[in-house]
Amino acid sequence: AQSVTQLDSQVPVFEEAPVELRCNYSSSVSVYLFWYVQYPNQGLQLLLKYLSGSTLVKGINGFEAEFNKSQTSFHLRKPSVHISDTAEYFCAVVNNFNKFYFGSGTKLNVKP
């Protein structure tokens, strides 16, 4: 069975500072990895995904994530955050049966 752990429930950061949101997963089979973002009072939107190939994945709004198979991690990074990045971020894995497993979410709070 798959599971996803997001180690930080909340991450406060000042505007223009770098940020890393951590995600670890456990799986006995190959998986595909995703980051979704949820802005206040909205549904989830896809930020980026890792399917295969290059372990560094670039997404929308300047975010990127690196797949590390040996550490079973898929951490999300942004070199300089904006106020508009304030949102909740969810890491997810999906297996070959198209079942998605989500982490508990990390609330990113960008302060001016």
Added chain:
Amino acid sequence: NAGVTQTPKFRVLKTGQSMTLLCAQDMNHEYMYWYRQDPGMGLRLIHYSVGEGTTAKGEVPDGYNVSRLKKQNFLLGLESAAPSQTSVYFCASSYSLVGANVLTFGAGSRLTVL
């Protein structure tokens, strides 16, 4: 392009009442899902459907029923609402069986059970 539409957006119920949440998608997606979102617990899969006329249980199916009579609609029913079902419910859909697919989410339905 509407994507995934959920109705209603908000609802307050008394314990024991019943209700149905409607999810409609206009993308011709085969797969549809119902999740609930609770603080600190992320999204948990309630039920899902791999095509018209089919449904399957997810992680937390108890107390819920679903139906997929038409490909574009996926209904979530609560026969006898309980306070533990107070949550935000999200519908999602995806195009194919391939494991690398992407979920498209609705805006959510906030349910409060008193």
